[in-house]
Amino acid sequence: GENVEQHPSTLSVQEGDSAVIKCTYSDSASNYFPWYKQELGKRPQLIIDIRSNVGEKKDQRIAVTLNKTAKHFSLHITETQPEDSAVYFCAASGNEKLTFGTGTRLTIIP
């Protein structure tokens, strides 16, 4: 089955700097890669996703890149703000179940 690894497990950045979270997946059949943000005590919420026919997708300060050959994808957050502090999960799916990474706790330092 699919295995998703996520790094780093914790990340602290100064407000205004950029943050990058990386994930690798094992199943070459996976074709859908979402990212979820989970604030303390709240539900995971989809923030951006990418399908395998696209190499990069951007939404304001958030971007995701996908390298199918290397089987890795990354989340980039620019101009970080205190409200970006949360746990971020990557996931991968190949038209079956969604397999999640173990999460990255991002802390924005004011």
Place this chain on the structure above:
Amino acid sequence: KAGVTQTPRYLIKTRGQQVTLSCSPISGHRSVSWYQQTPGQGLQFLFEYFSETQRNKGNFPGRFSGRQFSNSRSEMNVSTLELGDSALYLCASSLHQGGGGYTFGSGTRLTVV
């Protein structure tokens, strides 16, 4: 439109008891998936239901079971509860089977004492 609704929000049970959790998906969504979330383990897949049929199952013991009704509402049952079953149980719904466009509920926090 209403989001994914999970009931109850909190539950305290004793070892050996059984528990049933409920999930009402977004109207029109036919796929419901269940996940167990524990600190350090992330989101572990339990099972997915689509059109009242279990389509995928994770690596959990047979004490964990589920079902889906004709209105797409789903229930998850855990029998013979163990202390290690304490976790946040999340369900997510989507239009189609297979993980795209998941919307999560707020979860049921189960504590086994």
